[in-house]
Amino acid sequence: MKEYWENEHQMEVENRIRNLMWTVSGDYDLDVSLDVDSFQKSRYISLYDAVKQGAFARYFDKDALALYVLKKTFLGAEQKNLMRLAQTCVDAAVHKKVEEERSGVQEIRRQAFSDILEYDDRRLAESMTGMLRMAYMKKALAPGYRATRKLEQALTDVLSLEESSETMDIIRVVDDLYNRLLDRSFEEKQGGLDEVLAVTLEELAEFGWRDFLKENASEESFDDYMRRVSQAMTRTAQEDEQEKKEKREGNTHIVRVKEEDLQKVYSYVELNFGRSYLSRLEGKRLDYQLCRGAHGDCSLYFTEGILRSPVKNNYQYQYALRQAEQNKRVYYQNHNLARKNITILTGVLKQALMRRSEMEYVRDDHGHVTPNLLWKVGRTEDKRLFTRTISRNSTDFVVDVLIDASGSQRVRQPKVALQGYIISRALSSVEIPHRVMSFCTFWDYTVLHRFRDYDDDKSADKNIMEYTTSSNNRDGLAIRAAADGLLKRQEENKILIVLSDGRPNDIIVNRPNSKNPHTYGGEYAVTDTAREVRHARNMGISVLGVFAGKEIDLSAEKKIFGKDFAYIRDIANFSNVVGTYLKRQLDADG
Known part of the structure; x- marks a missing residue:
C-alpha cells in the first residue's frame, strides 16, 4: 500500500x-x-x-x-x-x-x-x-x-x-x-x-x-x-541520469548494431564518400582476401571521392567542395614554397635516377677485348680479358602514397594536402608510376579515396586538393590494402609512403552473431599497424612513415615505422626530409 x-x-x-x-x-x-x-x-x-x-x-x-x-x-x-x-x-x-x-x-x-x-x-x-x-x-x-x-x-x-x-x-x-x-x-x-x-x-x-x-x-x-x-x-x-550511469559502467568504443541497420551502412558510405569504382562483387572479393585477423568483420571501400562520383548534392558534397577550395587557397598562398619543395625533390630524384642509368663497365671472360690486358695470355690463369657494359634500369620503381584522412587530421587538412601534392608532383616529373590515396574508417568500412592511379598523367596530381578528413582510422587495414596494390605491380622496387599522425583509432561495429572484437585503439592498434608495416617490408616493400602530428605521439610513430620515419616540423624542410629517404632507396636498389 x-x-x-x-x-x-x-x-x-x-x-x-x-x-x-x-x-x-x-x-x-x-x-x-x-x-x-x-x-x-x-x-x-x-x-x-x-x-x-x-x-x-x-x-x-x-x-x-x-x-x-x-x-x-x-x-x-x-x-x-x-x-x-x-x-x-x-x-x-x-x-x-x-x-x-x-x-x-x-x-x-x-x-x-x-x-x-x-x-x-x-x-x-x-x-x-x-x-x-x-x-x-x-x-x-x-x-x-x-x-x-x-x-x-x-x-x-x-x-x-x-x-x-x-x-x-x-x-x-x-x-x-x-x-x-x-x-x-x-x-x-x-x-x-x-x-x-x-x-x-x-x-x-x-x-x-x-x-x-x-x-x-x-x-x-x-x-x-x-x-x-x-x-x-x-x-x-x-x-543527468545518463552521466551517473556512465560513471557506474565506464565508457566504451564498441557499437552494437542490428542486421537491418548494417544493410543501410553501404548506402550511407556511398552517399557521403561517393560511389565505389569497384563492383560489389570485386569489393567482396577484396574483403574476403584482406579483412582478416584483427580486421575480421571489416570492409574496404574504394572510391574516387564524393566530388568525382557523387550520389547527390548533399551537405557532405558541399563540405568537400568548400574544403577543396580552402586547400587550393592555402596552396596558392604558399605557391613559391611549394614550387621550391617540388623543384628540390625532383632534383634529388633525377640525380638518383641518373646514377642508376649510368653505364657500368666490368671485367669478364667475354665481351669486348681489352688490349692492355692481352699480355696475360699464356702467362696467367686470369681469363677476364674482356670488358662488358652493364646498363641499369633507371625506372623500375613504383610508389604508393597513403594519407591519413581521419578526423584527427581535420585542423591540418590544407597542410597535409600540400604535402601529398609535393610528393606526387615530383614523382610525376621523373615519371615514376605512383598512386595516391587517403584513408579513413566510417563504421566498419575503411574508405580508400584514390586521387590518382599509378599510370595517370601529371594532370591528376591536382586531385589531391580534394583531400578531406572524416571519422576514424584503421591504419593497419589501410596499409594492408595499399601493399596489396603494390605487390600486384610488375616493378621490382616498391615504395610505400604513409602520411599520418601516429594515432590509429577506430570504433568497433559489433555485428550480430560475431565475436566481440577488440577495440582498435591505443597499444593494440599501434601494435597491429606496426605488424602490417613489418609484413609489407618482408614482402619487399620499402615503407616510410611521414609524421606531422604531436610530439606526444612520436613514440607510437617510432614503434610503427622503426627507423624509417620522418618527423616534419616545418613544411619548408619537407622535400629535403622525404628526398633523403627516397634517394637512399633508389641508391640502395641500384
Whole structure:
C-alpha cells in the first residue's frame, strides 16, 4: 500500500511539473523527460527546470544547441563541463523572457538558486564551470555580488545573452567560454567554431555516443540522444541520469548494431564518400582476401571521392567542395614554397635516377677485348680479358602514397594536402608510376579515396586538393590494402609512403552473431599497424612513415615505422626530409 501511495504521489508531481512546462512553452505536444526526483529535495529546483525546458523550447532552437554540443564533444571537448556552460548560458538567455510573461517565475528561480547554493556549493566549487555557475546564481540573488576578475569577465559574456533571441548567440558564448576557461589549445588543435559546426551528422552517427548506438543504430536512436542532450542543457543543478550511469559502467568504443541497420551502412558510405569504382562483387572479393585477423568483420571501400562520383548534392558534397577550395587557397598562398619543395625533390630524384642509368663497365671472360690486358695470355690463369657494359634500369620503381584522412587530421587538412601534392608532383616529373590515396574508417568500412592511379598523367596530381578528413582510422587495414596494390605491380622496387599522425583509432561495429572484437585503439592498434608495416617490408616493400602530428605521439610513430620515419616540423624542410629517404632507396636498389 505504501508503494502505491508513493507512485500516486510521483505521478501527481510529474503531472504538475509537466503542465507547467506545457503552459510556458505553449506546445502541448512537447514530450521531454522531467526531473521528478529532485522534487524530494527541492520542489523549486524541479519547477524551475520545467519552466526552463518550456521557455528554451519556445524561444530558441534546442536541437541546434544540442547538435553543437555533440559536434564539439566529437572533436574532443569534455562533455560534462561543456554541458555545464550551456546550462548557465541557457538560463541567462531565457529567464528574463519568461519572467516578463509570468511574474511568479522570478520567485521560483530565486528559491531554486538558494536551494542549489545550500545543497551543492561544495560540488560546484570543484570545477571552473561549477564556480562560474555559483557566481552566476549569487549575482542573480545579490546583484552587487563581485566574483574574481576571471569569473567577472566570463559573467559579462553570459549576462549579455539576456538580450539575445538567436540560438547562435548562445553557441558563440558557450564556445568562447570553453576555449577561454577550459581548453586554450582547443582552437589550435581542432579549429574554431566554423570547424566545429562543419562536423557532419554522418560522423556523429558513427562516433558511438555513450550508449545511444549500443542497442540500436537507427535514426530514432540519434533523435533520442539529441533529445536527452537538449534536456540536460536546462538542468539547474542535478546531474543527468545518463552521466551517473556512465560513471557506474565506464565508457566504451564498441557499437552494437542490428542486421537491418548494417544493410543501410553501404548506402550511407556511398552517399557521403561517393560511389565505389569497384563492383560489389570485386569489393567482396577484396574483403574476403584482406579483412582478416584483427580486421575480421571489416570492409574496404574504394572510391574516387564524393566530388568525382557523387550520389547527390548533399551537405557532405558541399563540405568537400568548400574544403577543396580552402586547400587550393592555402596552396596558392604558399605557391613559391611549394614550387621550391617540388623543384628540390625532383632534383634529388633525377640525380638518383641518373646514377642508376649510368653505364657500368666490368671485367669478364667475354665481351669486348681489352688490349692492355692481352699480355696475360699464356702467362696467367686470369681469363677476364674482356670488358662488358652493364646498363641499369633507371625506372623500375613504383610508389604508393597513403594519407591519413581521419578526423584527427581535420585542423591540418590544407597542410597535409600540400604535402601529398609535393610528393606526387615530383614523382610525376621523373615519371615514376605512383598512386595516391587517403584513408579513413566510417563504421566498419575503411574508405580508400584514390586521387590518382599509378599510370595517370601529371594532370591528376591536382586531385589531391580534394583531400578531406572524416571519422576514424584503421591504419593497419589501410596499409594492408595499399601493399596489396603494390605487390600486384610488375616493378621490382616498391615504395610505400604513409602520411599520418601516429594515432590509429577506430570504433568497433559489433555485428550480430560475431565475436566481440577488440577495440582498435591505443597499444593494440599501434601494435597491429606496426605488424602490417613489418609484413609489407618482408614482402619487399620499402615503407616510410611521414609524421606531422604531436610530439606526444612520436613514440607510437617510432614503434610503427622503426627507423624509417620522418618527423616534419616545418613544411619548408619537407622535400629535403622525404628526398633523403627516397634517394637512399633508389641508391640502395641500384
